[in-house]
Amino acid sequence: MDELRRAMRATERADGLDIADIMRRGRRLRRRRRIGAGIAAAVTTIAVAVGVDAVATRPGPPDLPPGEPVATASAGPPPPTPTAAPAPTESPLRPVGTVVDSGIRYGADARVFFMVPIDVPELPRVTIGLVAGRRAPDGHLTSDFLLNDVSGSDRRAGFHEIGYDQQRAPTDTPVPTFGYFVGPAARIVGTVDGRQVEATLAKWSEDPQVVIFWFDPKALTPGTPLDGIIARDPQGRRL
Known part of the structure; x- marks a missing residue:
């Protein structure tokens, strides 16, 4: 949220907000979060015991609190839709x-x-x-x-x-x-x-x-x- 507020303040122009620049910043923020989540998942799966599965999740865009302005654009591709993580399954033991x-x-x-x-x-x-x-x-x-x-x-x-x-x-x-x-x-x-x-x-x-x-x-x-x-x-x- 702090990143979004900084982006909105930094890109405000006389004729309104620079929507394209805000969306670019949002994409960079999501990429950084995905990279961070990937590193955490890698550390977790180093010590895997037999029968324990690691489930990766794909983070979606951050939620906004009630009353917070949301930047919208009339054109351009829609933001990615978050997908549900697959249900964990038990790895079969193979003696x-x-x-x-x-x-x-x-x-x-x-x-x-x-x-x-x-x-x-x-x-x-x-x-x-x-x-x-x-x-x-x-x-x-x-x-x-x-x-x-x-x-x-x-x-x-x-x-x-x-x-x-x-x-x-x-x-x-x-x-x-x-x-x-x-x-x-x-x-x-x-x-x-x-x-x-x-x-x-x-x-x-x-x-x-x-x-x-x-x-x-x-x-x-x-x-x-x-x-x-x-x-x-x-x-x-x-x-």
């Missing part, structure tokens, strides 16, 4: 390989873990991410936490990123501490406060060298950082 049932239940829902494809242009050797999700009785999958490497390769030997529950307040669906290991792991043991906690393991159906693991929430409170973690092969040797 790669078998969905692993942890045996943990939240009412009728089951805590599950599964791999999904990811595409990070600057990390061409990172193509999969591990999801801690829930499966409803009808088979519908919900994602609670996506975990993926932020450097190197997703198939390098050893431990990869480990996921901790990010909720500050207790919830009815806490995410167990989880992750994956690449190698012939038969046991994975974490240490916290001087005690050892053993993880449950499941081999990924698409690559048996990829071992998904998680800790029972009753043995390790979700969100509790581990002091250390080791993996051992079937002969008990440390990997």
